[in-house]
Amino acid sequence: MVLRFRPVVTSRFALGLLLSGGIGSSLAAEIELPTVKVQGQDESGYRSETASVGGFDEAPLLDTPASITVINAALIKDQQARLLSEVLRNDASVGDSYAPIGYYENFVVRGFSLNAASSYKINGRTITGEQNVALENKQQVEVLKGLAGLQSGISEPSGVINYVTKRPQDVRSVTVSTDDRGSGYIATDVGGWFGSEQQFGLRANVAHEDLNSYVEHANGQRDFVSLAFDWNISPDAVLQLDAEYQNKQQRSVPGYQLLGGTEVPHGASPKKLLGHQTGGKQVGIDSLNLNGKFEYRFSDQWKGSVSAARSKVVIDDYSSFAWGCYGSASCSAASVPNYFSPEGNYDVYDYRSPDDTRRDDEIQAAMTGLFDTAGIGHELTFGSSAFRRVIDKRKSVNEFIGTANINEEVPSFPPTDKPLNDSHRNLDSRQYGLFVTDRIRFNEHWQTILGGREVRLDEKAFDGVTGNQTRHTQQYVFLPQASLIYKPVDNVSLYTSYSKGLSLGGTAPWFANNADETLAPTVSRQLEAGVKYDWRRISFAAAVFQTRQAYQYAKPEGGTFNYVQQGQQKNTGIELSANGWATDRLQIATSVAAIRARVSGSGTPAYEGHQAINVPKLRASVYADYALPWVNGLAVLGGVQYSAKKSANRTGNVEVGDYAVVNVGSRYTTKVDGYETVFRLSVDNLFDKRYWRDAGEYMGDDYLFQGAPLTARLSASVNF
Secondary structure, X not given: OEXXXXXXXXXXXXXXXXXXXXXXOOOOEEEEOOOEEEEOOOOOOOOOOEEOOOOOOOEEHHHOOOEEEEEEHHHHHHOOOOOHHHHHOOOOOEEEOOOOXXXXXXXXXXXXXXXXXXXXXXXXXXOOOOOOOOOOOEEEEEEEEOOOHHHHOOOOOOEEEEEEEOOOOOEEEEEEEEEOOOOEEEEEEEEEEEOXXXXXXXXXXEEEEEEOOOOOOOOEEEEEEEEEEEEEEEOOEEEEEEEEEEEEEEOOOOOEOOEOOOEOOOOOOOOOOOOOOOOOOOEEEEEEEEEEEEXXXXXXXXXXXXXXXXXXXXXXEXXXXXXXXXOOHHHOOOOOOOOEOOOOEEEEEEEEEEEEEEEEEEEEEEEXXXXXXXXXXXXXXXXXXXXXXXXXXXXXXXXXEEEEEOOOOOOOOOOOOOOOOOEEEEEEEEEEEEEEEEEEEOOOOEEEEEEEEEEEEEEEEEOOOOOOEEEEEEEEEEEEEEEEEEOOOOOEEEEEEEEEEEEOOOEOOOOOOXXXXXXXXXXXXXXXXXXXXXXOOEEEEEEEEEEEEEEEEEEEEOOEEXXXXXXXXXXXXXXXXXXXXOXXXXXXXXXXXXXXXEEEOOOOHHHOOOOOEOOOOEEEEEEEEEEOOOOOOEEEEEEEEEXXXXXXXXXXXXXXOOEEEEEEEEEEEEEEOOEEEEEEEEEEOOOOOOOEEEOOEEOOEEOEEEOOOOEEEEEEEEEO
C-alpha cells in the first residue's frame, strides 16, 4: 500500500524582514516541500498468524507444534463459499468423504475420515457434525491436522475442524448474490457497541438462500440467523455468548456405485438425480448451536475460564435412494450386491427417518498461569471437562420400490405404505476429562510442551426397535502429548511431536453378521515433525507425519461378512504450504500434500499392498489474488485444485482418474453513493471438467460422487 502526499506550504509574511533586518514587508516567501512517500504494509488478506484449535487458547501458529490451516473470512468471501467443502478445498490434505448434495458433509484429512460425533467444533466446543454449519457469522475456519486427544479427548486421528465466530464490532453491511442457475441470496451483518462505557457489544447475521442446484429436481432453500454478545464486565472479566439457528430444506442426491462392483460408470452426468420420484420429499435439517465463555484475569500471570455449549440437530431424512441391484438378474448370484449391475441397473429404495435427533452438551473449566522455576519459564494450563452426546431416532424405513437404470429416465414407483417405527434413544455417550499441559521455555531458542488428558468414557447403546440397552462401555485411558520446539531465530520454528489418541469404535453395516454392533474404542498414535518460517508478509510451513490406527472393516468370510478390528492402517505423508503476500500486489494461498496410506495385518490380503480407498497419493491447491496496478480497486483471482487418481474400493483394483479444476474470478471495490461497495465474480470449474470428487465408503458401501460442473456466482456487498 503506497500513499503519496505533495503538500505545499505558502507563507505570506515578512520572512525577508526577519532574515535580513528589514528588506521590506512586501517580500513574501513561498516554500514548496519535496514529495513525501509514505510506505505502509497492508496486513489484511488471506494470511492468519494465530489459531485457537492447537491448544486451549489462541496462540501464534509459529509457536504451535502442529500442522494447522486457517481459512479466514477474506478468502471465504472472495471465493463466495457457502459450504464447508468449498472452504476446505484450499487445504490439500483434505478431501470429501461421503459429502452428498442436500445432506450434511463429511471429510477425510490425512487419509482418515472425520467423525461427526467429535471432529467439529465452534469456538473450541464440540458440535454435532450432522449439519452444514453456516459461514455468514464465521471469522475463520481452522483445520488441525492429525491427532487432537489432548485438546479434544476422544477424537479421530484425522484431526479437528474449528469454526471461530465473528465478534461484535461497528459494522453495517448487506450482500446480495446470484448464480448462473438463478439462485438468490441475501445476507446482512450488523453490529456495534453500546452502554455508558461501550461495554456491551452485539453482532447479528441473517441470511436467506434459494438454492437452484445444478442437479435436476434438487432445488432447496436455507434460512439462517445468529447473534453474538460480548460484555466487558470489568478490565479483568469478559463474557462472550453466541447463538445460531439454521433451517435447510433440499433433496439429497445419491451417489453412483461401481458397475458390477468392478467398473466406474462412464458418461455419467453430474446433473442427473438418481432414483428421482416426483412425490419424494426434501431432507430437512434444523440446527441450533449455543455456546458461551466467561474469562477472568486474576493477575498479570493467572487467568481462568469457563465455557459451555449445546448443539442440537434434528434431521427429517427422506430419500429415494439408489443402492445395489437385488432387482437385476445379473446380480442374483451375489449374496450382497451392494453395487450397480454391470448394465447400469440399480435398485430404488423409499427411505424414511424423520425426527432423527442428535444433541451434544459440553462444559469445560481451565486455568492458565505464567511463572518461572530456576530460570525456566512455564505456561501451565490445567482443567476439567464433561461431554455428553445423545441420539434419539426411529429405526428407519428402507423399502425396495423398483429398479432403474443410470442411462434412462426413472420410472414412477408406488411409495411404501410401511408405517414409521417409534422413536427410541439409540446412544447415550458421556466423557469426563482431566487435562494438563505445560509450555516450558528453557531459553529464547528452546521450548517443549508436555501434557496429557485422562479420559473416562461411559457409553450406553440401545436397540433401535425396542429401546432396550444392548451395550455398556466403561473405559479409562490416558492420552499423552509431547512436543519439542527449536527457534534458531524469531521467525523460524522447527518442531517434533508425539501424540496418542482414542477413537470411538465403528458400527457394523446392516449386511454383516454382527450388524449394528459398535466395536470397542481404538487407539491411534502419531509422530510429526515440521518447520515454519515467516518471511516478511508470507508464511511457509512443511510437515512430515506418520499415523497408525486399528483397521476396521467388514471382513469377507465364506460369502458372509463380520465387522472386525484387525490389523492397522498406517498413513505417512508430507505437507507443504505458503500463505500471504508474495509481493505488494500478489497474495497466495497454496498447499501440497503427498500421502502413502497402507493396510497391513488385516487377514484379507486383497485389501493390502496398495493405496487405501479414497486417498490420492498427491493433492494440491493453489489460489492467488492480484491487484491490478492500472485500475484502482480491481483484483483478478484464480486457482487450481489437483488430485491424483484414487482407489474406488478396498481391493484397489478400480480407480477414478486424476483431475485438475481451474477456478477464476475478480473483485472490484468502489464507492456507490458514498458507500463502499465490493463486487465479486467467481467462476468455478472454468473448463467444465467431469471428474469424481469423492470415491469413499459409507456404512460399508462404496459410493462415487461427481464434482460440480461450471458454476458462476456474482455478488455485491455494500458497507453502510
